[in-house]
Amino acid sequence: MSSSFFIKTKENSKFSKKGKSISAPKRKGDGDSGAKSKVRAKKPNAKFNEEISSDSEAESPVVPRKRQPVEDIDYAETPQEKKLRLAKLYLEQLKEADDNKAEDDDFETDLVAGRLEEDVLEQKGKLQRLIAKDLIQPDASEIRVLRGHKLPITCLVISPDDKCIFSAAKDCSIIKWDVESGKKLHTIPGGRKGTEDRHVGHTAHILCMDISSDGKYLATGDMNKLIMIWEGETCKHLYKFTGHKGPVSGLSFRKGTHDLYSASHDRSIKVWNVDENAYVETLFGHQDAITGLDSLSRERCVTAGGRDRTVRVWKIAEESQLVFHGHESSIDCIQLINEEHMITGADDGSVSLWSVNKKKPLSTVKQAHGCHGDAALEQPHWVASVAALQNSDTVASGASSCESRL
Numbered sequence: 001m002s003s004s005f006f007i008k009t010k011e012n013s014k015f016s017k018k019g020k021s022i023s024a025p026k027r028k029g030d031g032d033s034g035a036k037s038k039v040r041a042k043k044p045n046a047k048f049n050e051e052i053s054s055d056s057e058a059e060s061p062v063v064p065r066k067r068q069p070v071e072d073i074d075y076a077e078t079p080q081e082k083k084l085r086l087a088k089l090y091l092e093q094l095k096e097a098d099d100n101k102a103e104d105d106d107f108e109t110d111l112v113a114g115r116l117e118e119d120v121l122e123q124k125g126k127l128q129r130l131i132a133k134d135l136i137q138p139d140a141s142e143i144r145v146l147r148g149h150k151l152p153i154t155c156l157v158i159s160p161d162d163k164c165i166f167s168a169a170k171d172c173s174i175i176k177w178d179v180e181s182g183k184k185l186h187t188i189p190g191g192r193k194g195t196e197d198r199h200v201g202h203t204a205h206i207l208c209m210d211i212s213s214d215g216k217y218l219a220t221g222d223m224n225k226l227i228m229i230w231e232g233e234t235c236k237h238l239y240k241f242t243g244h245k246g247p248v249s250g251l252s253f254r255k256g257t258h259d260l261y262s263a264s265h266d267r268s269i270k271v272w273n274v275d276e277n278a279y280v281e282t283l284f285g286h287q288d289a290i291t292g293l294d295s296l297s298r299e300r301c302v303t304a305g306g307r308d309r310t311v312r313v314w315k316i317a318e319e320s321q322l323v324f325h326g327h328e329s330s331i332d333c334i335q336l337i338n339e340e341h342m343i344t345g346a347d348d349g350s351v352s353l354w355s356v357n358k359k360k361p362l363s364t365v366k367q368a369h370g371c372h373g374d375a376a377l378e379q380p381h382w383v384a385s386v387a388a389l390q391n392s393d394t395v396a397s398g399a400s401s402c403e404s405r406l
């Protein structure tokens with residue numbers, strides 16, 4: 001703009017000196033007549049205004065491109081404005097993060113509160129998940145048969161992560177299975193009678209087994225009055241517990257600990273600390289061979305007394321017991337549903353539900369698995385085992401009829 005300004009002033013100065021029309025840019029239609037020169041000389045401002053307007057609008061397309069950076073500079077963000085914008089953006093991100101964290105904290109708080117409430121209800125024996133109505137009978141194609149033992153299987157447990165199964169049999173062997181593939185992961189072979197000194201493992205029928213709640217230890221008991229402790233992951237032999245004077249018929253780890261309870265045909269209950277490889281104490285009370293034992297997280301266990309027809313709850317710390325009567329024949333199996341309720345099965349075919357607050361069964365199903373034999377000599381199928389899905393309304397029983405019922 002300044003260059004064109006000085007050019008025009010130069011032309012104006014020439015007009016004033018010579019009185020003639022001198023035009024540096026030659027245009028079409030411009031004449032040499034003095035009249036036109038005079039007109040132009042008389043109106044230099046109109047000529048000046050006209051040229052500035054034409055230069056800025058139509059004739060030169062280059063000028064707007066030169067002005068563009070000027071406009072950018074006019075509207076460009078200053079360093080202070082940029083700092084302010086970034087500060088606002090950062091504050092918004094912090095606010096959003098705080099809101100998300102608050103939501104997550106609320107969710108975690110609700111989750112923890114719900115879990116604590118469940119734990120309290122579980123300790124009180126009042127937690128119950130109603131799932132029986134949603135159970136669906138499995139399809140035959142979904143049932144997998146695992147073969148490996150040479151003699152009948154006597155007991156099995158599932159690892160806490162539900163990935164492995166441990167089974168034991170009358171052939172004195174223990175097999176660890178992979179649930180997903182059905183393959184054997186480890187096999188602990190059984191030994192022959194008389195090879196106890198040189199064989200690492202059982203040399204008599206294995207009657208019971210249990211695994212700790214963290215999967216670290218596996219315990220097995222046999223007809224030779226022995227309890228073997230194994231490493232759950234590798235099946236490596238760790239300890240051997242002796243002390244019972246009869247076959248070991250029941251084993252149970254206290255939930256959340258490595259305290260082990262054992263029951264025997266010698267009518268005693270023994271307490272062991274597996275971490276310390278130590279014996280703790282012995283409890284007496286049953287009048288016949290103990291046929292079943294179970295425990296949960298409280299420092300107590302429950303037992304079935306076989307032919308003495310009693311169920312007992314043992315309070316370990318107080319060294320006391322509660323005695324329950326109700327079955328009319330030998331009680332052969334027992335399982336806790338929660339800390340306050342348990343299920344038992346007897347050889348008269350009955351299944352009973354108990355509460356620790358009542359001395360008699362809450363409910364009894366007689367001939368739970370039907371009867372067999374002639375009409376005049378019918379006998380109920382004896383219940384050999386019971387199981388419960390903890391803190392739920394679902395239990396199962398197995399009987400001499402070779403069937404299981406929910």
